[in-house]
Amino acid sequence: MMKEFSFLLVLFSMVILPFIAQGQITVSPHSLPQVGDTLRQMVDNLPVGATIGNGGPDQVWDYSTLQGMYVLETIFHPRNHGRYNVKFPDANAVLFLSGGIESYFQLGESEMKEVGVSGGDPLNLDLNLIGNYMPPIEGKRAEITYGDSFRENSSLVFPISVGQLPDTLFADFPFTPDSIRLRVQISREEIVDAWGLLLIREAMFEVIRLKRIENSVSRIDVKTGFFPWVDISDLMGIDELGEQRSVSYFYYDEFSKEPILTLSLDEEENISRADYIFNEVTSADVFAGFPDESGLYVSPNPSYGFIALSFINLNPGRYKVRILNILGVTKWEANYRIDGNKREMVNISHLEAGTYLYSLVDAHNNIISTRRLVILRP
Known part of the structure; x- marks a missing residue:
């Protein structure tokens, strides 16, 4: 597609636009x-x-x-x-x-x-x-x-x-x-x-x-x-x-x-x-959700390695994000200070292709949520 x-853009620019x-x-x-x-x-x-x-x-x-x-x-x-x-x-x-x-x-x-x-x-x-x-x-x-x-x-x-x-x-x-x-x-x-x-x-x-x-x-x-x-x-x-x-x-x-x-x-x-x-044409091949529930969301998912961490409606405080393999071994983690909503870009392209879990952890080491993340390779 x-x-x-x-091809149509080239044709449009060369033939139609001048008229x-x-x-x-x-x-x-x-x-x-x-x-x-x-x-x-x-x-x-x-x-x-x-x-x-x-x-x-x-x-x-x-x-x-x-x-x-x-x-x-x-x-x-x-x-x-x-x-x-x-x-x-x-x-x-x-x-x-x-x-x-x-x-x-x-x-x-x-x-x-x-x-x-x-x-x-x-x-x-x-x-x-x-x-x-x-x-x-x-x-x-x-x-x-x-x-x-x-x-x-x-x-x-x-x-x-x-x-x-x-x-x-x-x-x-x-x-x-x-x-x-x-x-x-x-x-x-x-x-x-x-x-x-x-x-x-x-x-x-x-x-x-x-x-x-x-x-x-x-x-x-x-x-x-x-x-x-x-x-x-x-x-x-x-x-x-x-x-x-x-x-x-x-x-x-x-x-x-x-x-x-x-x-x-x-x-x-x-x-x-x-x-x-962002409209129905420019985003026709992109799924974009706007969650109402508080927590951590990753997009795009599946991903080739560059992801957005979207922190939604969180209480002020310090949080940790962990990415684990299916055996529960931590492969990546980072600390963030959050007050409400925040979005951070992360490069995890060093991770091998496969299925992972990502967890949001509060300052007392309590796991708030855990969801699945899929890493692809071209």
């Missing part, structure tokens, strides 16, 4: 996510052979060989579902991310802005930090056209209580600060650099492409009394977080709330991950 489809009068689409405001929406994308963490392709008008991009390994769900819950919703009065929606992180948004009819974040511990000090974007940062943009460009600067500011830090931390300082903050400076450049026809699996979409370059720098500031904030990042060794840079491409059609395709690039600007829209 795929060989026949590939179709195409024009760039406009991303409708109706495509912006709203409270209660669920967005689904297939995730391909091994987009072998995929390249960015050309920019400019009237392009054709063929990503028909992408193969998603699992489904990523993005659910915009009402703000009051979040544990720290009172900290974000300007938000009306919250996303629950891995590691217990909550991301708060202001979703409107004509704009989508990220307001702030709770959870996470970038300093590895066992802190639960809550921060606001100053100003709120733009999410998906509507009514963009080819050639548009945007520049945006924001700071994600996390106030830290002095009492949360070790007493010895400021022992050598000339003063004792009464206010501390972690400040993540974000600089973002976006350009609508192309439009054309996008081929995903066995589906075709008219799209417009937006390129995003984002740079972030993390700093620590302190102040005391009426004196201004002082940057002490170098003294605190904040360089461990360092500067970060990311490059992504987003392909949007007119009305879909998900990007039709999102390409994430690595440091060498090769495609490291491809997320594409």
